[in-house]
Amino acid sequence: MAGVGSLRLRVFSSASNTSSIIPVAESDAINLAVPLTGQHPTRIPVSGGEFIGVAISSTLATDCFSNSGLTEDVAVQAASGPIGQPEPVFVSSDSGALLNIAAVVEPDADGDGYGDETQDGCTTDPTIHDRACVQFKVGKVKRNTKNGTATIAVSVPGAGVLELTGKNIASKEEAPSASGDVVLTVKAKGKAKKKLKRDGKVKVKAQIAFTATGSAEPIQATAKVKLRKKSTK
Numbered sequence: 001m002a003g004v005g006s007l008r009l010r011v012f013s014s015a016s017n018t019s020s021i022i023p024v025a026e027s028d029a030i031n032l033a034v035p036l037t038g039q040h041p042t043r044i045p046v047s048g049g050e051f052i053g054v055a056i057s058s059t060l061a062t063d064c065f066s067n068s069g070l071t072e073d074v075a076v077q078a079a080s081g082p083i084g085q086p087e088p089v090f091v092s093s094d095s096g097a098l099l100n101i102a103a104v105v106e107p108d109a110d111g112d113g114y115g116d117e118t119q120d121g122c123t124t125d126p127t128i129h130d131r132a133c134v135q136f137k138v139g140k141v142k143r144n145t146k147n148g149t150a151t152i153a154v155s156v157p158g159a160g161v162l163e164l165t166g167k168n169i170a171s172k173e174e175a176p177s178a179s180g181d182v183v184l185t186v187k188a189k190g191k192a193k194k195k196l197k198r199d200g201k202v203k204v205k206a207q208i209a210f211t212a213t214g215s216a217e218p219i220q221a222t223a224k225v226k227l228r229k230k231s232t233k
Contacts, residue, residue, distance in 0.1 A: 005032050005058025009101060011044050012051040020086040021078060026055060045113040052103045055080040068096045075099060127217060132157070136210045138221050139181070148196050148229030150186045152206065155179075160212040168192035169204050169225075184208070186225045201228045 006029040012021045027042035057080070065075065075097035078087040106115025112126035122133035139153035156162060158179045164172040170187040186206050188196050196202040203226050211218040 005056065006030060007032055007057070008055045009042050009044065009103075010053050010055045011046055012053060013049070014051075020088050021051065021076070022086050023055070023081070023083050024050065026083060029057075032056075032058065043113065043115070043119065045108065046105065048105075052099075052101060054099060054101055066098045066100055068098045070096050073098050128215075131212075131214070136162075136219060136221070138208060138223055141186075141223065141225050143226070143228055145228045145230045148188065148227050150225050150227055152184045152186060152208070152223055152225070153181045154184060154208060154210070155181050156210055158212060160210055160215070163209045163211075163218075164206055165209070166204060166206045169206060186227065188227055192227075196227055196229050200231060201226065203227075 008029050009027040010023050011025045013024050014021060025044045025046075027044060030040060053076075073096050076089050078089040081087045104115075106117045106119070108114065108120070109116055109123045110120070110126040112120065112129055114120035114129040116123045120129045121131045122128035125133055135157055137155040139155065141150050141152055143150045152164075154162060156176050156179060159177050160175070162174045162176060162182050162184070164184045164186070166186075168188060168190045169192065170189050172184055174182050174184065176182050184206075186204065188202055188204060192202045192204050203224065206223045206225050207220065208223060209218040209220045
């Protein structure tokens with residue numbers, strides 16, 4: 001395509017009558033002053049059943065249509081009005097007219113506007129699409145009754161920062177450089193430490209957070225830990 005003005009991919013839905021259509025979404029404008037060759041992908045969320053077309057801001061564009069030679073290929077034309085407003089249509093007098101555009105529809109399980117097959121790296125979290133889902137798994141708690149501590153093995157998906165915090169427990173931070181298990185030590189402090197010394201046992205709640213490298217959003221989990229310490233008497 002070439003010419004003057006600009007071109008936008010548009011998505012249309014059917015109106016209540018056959019003489020009009022409604023543009024429901026459009027892409028960013030493409031400058032027709034620069035000859036367009038190859039593919040120019042864009043991304044428009046659809047619900048299903050819509051039609052695709054183009055909005056051209058000039059009548060001097062070329063190569064927007066091609067002739068298929070098939071009478072069943074008919075282009076529908078309409079004024080290029082605002083999004084959401086019905087547009088009256090008329091059928092092109094040229095049979096065998098094909099628009100020089102194409103669309104691939106992909107599922108979007110998490111509703112983030114990115115296709116699950118080629119655009120979305122994480123199909124279960126709408127806040128992530130440019131990388132794989134960030135997940136981590138908190139393993140079983142292993143107690144050390146000699147010193148009154150416990151360890152938790154946390155499986156992380158890659159590089160990032162892993163933090164252990166909680167009321168009356170010592171904070172801990174690790175920076176794994178790759179996926180694998182990271183062992184965190186839960187150690188009582190403050191009132192929990194006093195109770196552990198007095199009673200030989202105490203319950204604490206550990207807050208575990210992992211922030212993947214390049215991400216601003218941590219993923220979090222909690223673990224209830226029962227610390228025990230044998231008396232040396």
